[in-house]
Amino acid sequence: MLELVNCPCTGATLDRLIQPAILVVLAEGPLHGYRVAERIGEMPGFGGQKPDASGIYRFLKSMEQKGLVVSSWDLSDSGPAKKCYQLAPEGKECLEHWIKTLEAYRHGITELLRAARKAAGGRHES
Amino acid sequence: MLELVNCPCTGATLDRLIQPAILVVLAEGPLHGYRVAERIGEMPGFGGQKPDASGIYRFLKSMEQKGLVVSSWDLSDSGPAKKCYQLAPEGKECLEHWIKTLEAYRHGITELLRAARKAAGGRHES
DNA sequence: GGCAGTATAGGAAATACTCCAATACCGGAG
DNA sequence: CTCCGGTATTGGAGTATTTCCTATACTGCC
Numbered sequence: 001m002l003e004l005v006n007c008p009c010t011g012a013t014l015d016r017l018i019q020p021a022i023l024v025v026l027a028e029g030p031l032h033g034y035r036v037a038e039r040i041g042e043m044p045g046f047g048g049q050k051p052d053a054s055g056i057y058r059f060l061k062s063m064e065q066k067g068l069v070v071s072s073w074d075l076s077d078s079g080p081a082k083k084c085y086q087l088a089p090e091g092k093e094c095l096e097h098w099i100k101t102l103e104a105y106r107h108g109i110t111e112l113l114r115a116a117r118k119a120a121g122g123r124h125e126s
Numbered sequence: 127m128l129e130l131v132n133c134p135c136t137g138a139t140l141d142r143l144i145q146p147a148i149l150v151v152l153a154e155g156p157l158h159g160y161r162v163a164e165r166i167g168e169m170p171g172f173g174g175q176k177p178d179a180s181g182i183y184r185f186l187k188s189m190e191q192k193g194l195v196v197s198s199w200d201l202s203d204s205g206p207a208k209k210c211y212q213l214a215p216e217g218k219e220c221l222e223h224w225i226k227t228l229e230a231y232r233h234g235i236t237e238l239l240r241a242a243r244k245a246a247g248g249r250h251e252s
Numbered sequence: 253g254g255c256a257g258t259a260t261a262g263g264a265a266a267t268a269c270t271c272c273a274a275t276a277c278c279g280g281a282g
Numbered sequence: 283c284t285c286c287g288g289t290a291t292t293g294g295a296g297t298a299t300t301t302c303c304t305a306t307a308c309t310g311c312c
Contacts, residue, residue, distance in 0.1 A: 016142070017234065017235070017238060020238060020242065021238060023242070024238060024241045024242050024245055027242070027245030027246055028241075028245055032290075032291090033290075033291070034289065034290050034291080035290095043234075043237065043238070043241075044233060044234055044237045045230065045231070045233060045234015045235065045237055045238065046234070052269075052270060052271080053290085053291085053292095054269090054270075054271080054272090054291095054292075054293085055268090055269065055270075057290095057291060057292065058268095058269090058292090058293095061292090078277085078278060078279090079277060079278055079279095079288090079289055079290075080275095080276055080277045080278075080289060080290045080291075081276085081277080081290075081291080082289090082290065082291085083290085083291070092246060095242060095245065095246045096246050096247075098242060099239065099242050099243060099246060099247075102235050102238060102239045102242065103239065104171065105171065105235055106232055106235045106236065106239065107170060107171060108143065108169070108170055108171015108172065109143070109171065109228050109231055109232045109235065110232065111169065111170045111171060112143060112146060112147060112150060112169070112171065112228060113225065113228045113229065113232065115150045115154075115169075116146065116149070116150050116153070116221055116224060116225050116228065117225060119150055119153030119154055119221065120153060120218060120221045120222050120225060121222075121225075142299095158259075158260090159259075159260070160258065160259050160260080161259095178300075178301060178302080179259085179260080179261095180260095180261075180262080180300090180301075180302080180303090181299095181300065181301075183259095183260060183261060183262095184261090184262095184300095187261090204308080204309065204310090205257090205258060205259075205308060205309055205310095206258060206259040206260075206306095206307055206308045206309080207259075207260080207307085207308080208258090208259065208260085209259085209260070
C-alpha cells in the first residue's frame, strides 16, 4: 500500500481560497478576526476545521494595508477588545473580481477532472 | 480606480493544481519535463502561460523520489537528452485520489462562489 | 561562429504557511 | 482570591513553497 499521507492529493490545504473566503464572510457583515476564522471553518471546502487564527489575523492586516477592509475597535461587549473589520469599496471590488477568478478556477478544475477521469478511469472497475 | 495587480483575486496562480496536472499529463502517456510544462500551459485554468520550467522539473524529481513516476533517459532523437517520465502504479493511485480531492475542491469553490455572488451580487445589475 | 530553440538543473531570494508563545480580558470553580 | 478555560489579538521562528535567474548542453540555421 502507498502512503499518501504527505501527498498533496489528500487535499489538506487549498489555502489560497482563505482570502476570498474572508472577503465573503466580511461581505455578509462586519466581523472580527476570531469569528471570521470560526465562520470559515464552518464553510464546506475547509473540512470543518477552522484555519490557523494567526493566518487570518495576518491576512486581515495585509488586507487593511491594501485598503480592502477597514477596522475599528469594538469595546462595547464584555470580554477582550475586538477589532471589527468591514469591507471597504475596494474590498467589494476585489470580491467581484474573485467571482470571475473562482469561475475560472472551477472551470480549470472541471477540465482537469475530466482529463483525470479519462486518464485514470479508463479501466478500473475492479 | 483600484490597482488589483498584486491581488491574488486576479488568479495569477493556482499553483497547487500543477501537481495533479502533471499526473494527468503523464497519465496520457510518457513525456519529458519540457513537454509536460508546455502541455500544462495549454490546459485551461493555467491561462495559456506555461509554468516555470524549474518548478516542473523539481516537481517531477520529488515525484520520482516518492515513487509516483519513473524516469528514463531518451537519447533516441537528435537534440539534448530528454528525461522521459512515466506514471508508476503509485502515481496512478495518487491520481485517483486527486480525483476525489478535485471534486471536493470544486464543491468548495462552488459553495464559495454561491456565497460570494449572494454577498456581492445582491444589487449591481447596472 | 553566434544565435535561437530545446532540454535539464541548481542556487538564492521572496513569499507563504504553521506552530508556538505572549498578552489580555472575563467568568466560574475551588 | 487565585487559577483555569474560553475569547481575542499579535509576534517570532521555522519550514515549505515558488519564483527568478543563471548555467550547462545539444542542434539547426544564418
